[in-house]
Structure formats: C-alpha cells, structure tokens
Amino acid sequence: MRSTPTRAYVQEALVGYAERLLATFPEELSKLSIACSGSEANDLAVRVARFHTGGEGIIVTRWAYHGLTREVASFSPTLGAGSPLGPNVRFIDAPDPRLVAPGSTLAEHMQQQVRAAIDDLQRHGYRLAALITDCAYSSDGIFTDPVGYMQAVVAEVHAAGGVYIADEVQSGFARLGESMWGFTRHGVVPDIVTMGKPMGNGIPISGVVFRPEVSDEFGRNVRYFNTFGGSSIPVAAGAAVLDVLEKENVQQRVLESGNALRAGLREITKDSPYVAEVRGAGLFVGVEIVKDRGTLEPDRALTDKVINDMRHRRVLLSGTGPSANTLKIRPPLAFDSADVTRFLETFAEVAKNRL
Secondary structure, X not given: OOOOOOOOOOOHHHHHHHHHXXXXXXXXXXXXXXEOOHHHHHHHHHHHHHHHHOOXXXXXXXXXXXXXXXXXXXXXXXXXXOOOOOOOEXXXXXXXXXXXXXXXXXXXXXXXXXXXXXXXXXXXXXXXXXEEEEOOOOOOOOOOOOOOOXXXXXXXXXXXXOEEEEEOOOOOOOOOOOOOOHHHHHOXXXXXXXXXXXXXXXXOXXXXXXXXXXXXXHHHHOOOOOOOOOOHHHHHHHHHHHHHHHHOOHHHHHHHHHHHHHHHHHHHHOOOOOEEEEEEEOOEEXXXXXXXOOOOOEOHHHHHHHHHHHXXXXXXXXXXXXXXXXXXXXXXXXXXXXXXXXXXXXXXXXXXXXX
16 A cells, blocks of 8 residues: 655545544634644644744743654753753743732733743844744643633734744643633634644644645745655544544533543542642643642652552553653543543542552
8 A cells, every 4th residue: 555645646535634624723724734743743833933934933831842853852841951952942931820920910921931032032143933832731740721821922922923833732632621722722823733643543643734824935935745644544544533523522521521530639639738739621630749738849759659559550640740740641532421430539549548
C-alpha cells in the first residue's frame, strides 16, 4: 500500500473529513493542513507564524511542552537542562491565580507578563512571531480556571504584531468538557490551532487550522506537504473519532464525569494538610501535593508514592508541574460514571494511608 501525500492525490474522504473537522471551529478558522504528530503540527504552526509576521520571537509558559523536533524542543522548557532553548524564546507564568498580586486580576497579571516578554525580545533584537500556549497548561501543573484572561493576552500579542497559537494537542476534542476546544472557554479565536494525539485515537495524524489571512501567503510561497498525513488510514481514523464524539455525545459525558471526579477528589482530600488544590476541567484534573498547605512547598516524594500506590491497584497516573508534585489525571474519554466510582474508591484507599 502506498501513501497519498497531501501535495497530490486529494481524496474525497480527505476533503470530507476536513470539512467535518473545520465545522467544529469558529468560522474565522477555515484552513486545515494535516500532518502526523503534534510536534510536526507545532513546527508548521511556528513556521507559518514567522513567515506571516516577519518575527522570530516565541513566548511560552515557564514549564511548557510543545513537541520533540529540534525547532519545537527549543521552546519546550520542560524537556530539561540537556535540551537547549532558543535565544529568541521568552517565558511567562502559567495562569495560576495564586501568583496574582493583591488588588490585581489574573488578566492583568498575564497581560503584564506578556508585555514584559515582548519588551525583552525587542531589546534583544527579536520581533514577536507568536505566543503559543497549551490550553490546559498540562506540563505547568494543569491550570484551566478562571477563564477569560486570554482576551487581554491575545490583544497584547496582536498589538505587538504577533499571532496566538492554541496548542490543543492535549486539551482538544472535548477533553475539557465544556466545549470541543479549550480556547473556546476563554472567548477568544486563535490565529492558529494545533492538534495531535487524540485526533486519530492512536493512529498517527495531526492537524493545523489557520485563519486564511495568516496562512495563505505562506501557501503561495512555500512548498509544504506531508507524505503520510493525507493517507487513507489516518483520515479514516480521524473520521471515526468524530463519529464517536457525535454519536456518543462524548462532550456531555466528559463534562458530567469530570464534575463528579473533581467533586469526589475534593471531598476525599478536604481535610488533608498535604493537598493544596484539586483543579481542572472535564477529564483533565490535577491534584497538587505539598508538604504543608500553608507554605505550598512541593512534595515530589509523596506524589510518587501516591502514583505508585495507585499503579499497584491498576490505576495509572503521572506527575506534572515544575516539581512533578501535581497528580495528572487524564483518563480515556470513554470514562463513565462507573469508572469515576472505581477511581474514587481506589484513591480513597490510597489517601487514607498517604494523605
């Protein structure tokens, strides 16, 4: 079987899938390019952003992860000290309300962070190309609420001539429950949106959606194609994912299961001196574990013990955040009320001994 690269052999199934996928986005986002991985998607998104703006500067959160290509790794600080970061990259806080100064708002705090990053880029000779954020801030420790602050942030980026790239690789496809895409919760329309992992439910396929005014000139001047992205099997997998999302009303199930999961976790941990916060949206939940609620000093050792205790009971979690002390709870979207019950019962057993 040969591949059908996206530069030729346009299939009816590919066009039909693209139309169905784009119908889930605001009408301003109307152009789709298909690739194979989230790293490829973010790599292409930044290439287009640079071409469109004429800038090189990239702004990300302090512990962001956006992929593994050399280019994308250069603005993925979570990869660690052994992975070099670009001199054109600047960092802002994740949207943690606890970092906001008294008398200020999260929107003001985030806007000031972006403004300072833009100013520092300009001082070092870099014009802003893009701000790129993971809409769940997964690697930063999972920060999904409150919503609304992104409007001020995106306005600041646009005023500097940059574009906003919403990385929906982890937060998209109804993962956050309230909407199909994480950015929708904030009342903003990005210039570019990237997708990956859940797009094909295990089959390698990813996508980049553009405002046409951002991508059209790039398309006229730069040859871009993807050897496998437009092949029939990934396209069929992508279409099957959309079928399930529609037929099983997955978004509503995620919303209900997520609400029940977070409520149960808060009840179990409400008296624990070692749990600072339960946060998240839909089926993207974080439980922050600390040595003391008063100081919020991270406790990675205790977090690891909870993860391993859950693993021994056949429930898989991981740690996230700069100190890896936030439990990252991101179950399959097939998670239903029975799964929520099992998870909470198992967690309660572990918490009784550990938390």
